[in-house]
Amino acid sequence: xxxxxxxxxxxxxxxxxxxPGILLFSQPTKFNxxxxxxxxxxxxxxxxxxxxxxxxTSQAIFIHADVTGAYMNDLIMxxxxxxxxxxxxxxxxxxxxxxxxxxVEQPLSAPGVCIRYVGSPYETSLAEAGQDKALLVLxxxxxxSCVERIPLYIGRKHWKAGCIEDLLDLETNANMxxxxxxxxxxxxxxxxxxxxxxxxxxxxxxxxxxxxxxxDGEICQFDAKVKDLRSIxxxxxxxxxxxxxxxxxxxxxxxxxxxxxxxxxxxxxxxWLLVEDMSPQTTWSNFLQxxxxxxxxxxIT
Numbered sequence: 001x002x003x004x005x006x007x008x009x010x011x012x013x014x015x016x017x018x019x020p021g022i023l024l025f026s027q028p029t030k031f032n033x034x035x036x037x038x039x040x041x042x043x044x045x046x047x048x049x050x051x052x053x054x055x056x057t058s059q060a061i062f063i064h065a066d067v068t069g070a071y072m073n074d075l076i077m078x079x080x081x082x083x084x085x086x087x088x089x090x091x092x093x094x095x096x097x098x099x100x101x102x103x104v105e106q107p108l109s110a111p112g113v114c115i116r117y118v119g120s121p122y123e124t125s126l127a128e129a130g131q132d133k134a135l136l137v138l139x140x141x142x143x144x145s146c147v148e149r150i151p152l153y154i155g156r157k158h159w160k161a162g163c164i165e166d167l168l169d170l171e172t173n174a175n176m177x178x179x180x181x182x183x184x185x186x187x188x189x190x191x192x193x194x195x196x197x198x199x200x201x202x203x204x205x206x207x208x209x210x211x212x213x214x215x216d217g218e219i220c221q222f223d224a225k226v227k228d229l230r231s232i233x234x235x236x237x238x239x240x241x242x243x244x245x246x247x248x249x250x251x252x253x254x255x256x257x258x259x260x261x262x263x264x265x266x267x268x269x270x271x272w273l274l275v276e277d278m279s280p281q282t283t284w285s286n287f288l289q290x291x292x293x294x295x296x297x298x299x300i301t
Contacts, residue, residue, distance in 0.1 A: 028054070034062060059143045062095075069104050070098055073098070073127045084113045097117070099131075100131055101118060103115065121154065122154050158198070159191060166199070170229070173191070194234070202240070
């Protein structure tokens with residue numbers, strides 16, 4: 001078991017006898033003039049590393065950390081973790097941990113510090129519905145700056161419908177599996193087989209719509225839409241809006257830090273909190289299992 005102390009920070013060069021591929025760092029390591037710091041739960045140890053000469057002389061810093069002021073997701077902002085003021089200014093900083101792609105800046109308390117959360121490559125839960133996922137291409141010859149951002153449209157997507165109208169507005173693509181294309185904006189706005197739709201509606205309103213449809217001798221649009229989605233392999237969950245409506249698509253983000261203020265619907269959607277503590281191997285296994293369950297890939301694959 002390795003230590004996370006500053007004395008264990010090493011400087012590494014590319015070995016001559018290795019095959020190019022993924023490099024794994026189990027301790028703080030300086031490589032190609034960038035400092036790579038794995039997930040360290042000891043905040044004091046992280047603070048020491050970030051304020052060390054190794055960090056201040058690095059062209060970029062890669063971390064996996066909880067930073068004060070970061071978006072834990074659309075609904076919650078972190079009030080703990082490491083303050084941005086501990087990071088060196090005017091240095092590209094890339095972080096994992098939280099799945100929402102965004103930038104943390106605090107000009108008054110930490111001038112010149114910019115921490116970029118890369119985000120997860122796919123939506124792991126309803127809490128990430130509608131987030132723009134992407135692959136960042138960095139150039140080590142240009143100070144590890146981001147030279148390209150490639151949009152990603154892979155894995156199961158989650159959709160929120162805050163009313164009947166939101167549900168009816170959803171467009172489907174019955175002939176495409178969500179893994180058929182990695183890029184392409186057309187995929188982003190289409191509900192595909194294997195996706196999950198959560199609609200929050202007032203059940204009394206639904207019954208009124210059904211009664212009107214029966215009186216006019218027509219099919220209820222709400223029920224027809226649900227049937228249509230399920231027929232192409234979409235998971236549809238119907239929730240009673242009276243128990244706490246989910247956020248309507250495109251609405252303003254709210255930040256909740258007091259758990260007592262989080263309604264029951266939101267609490268049930270915070271399964272991403274468990275994902276944050278998963279190891280890379282567990283996260284990958286969880287993704288593959290979900291893909292098998294929705295028949296996007298086979299067990300043999």
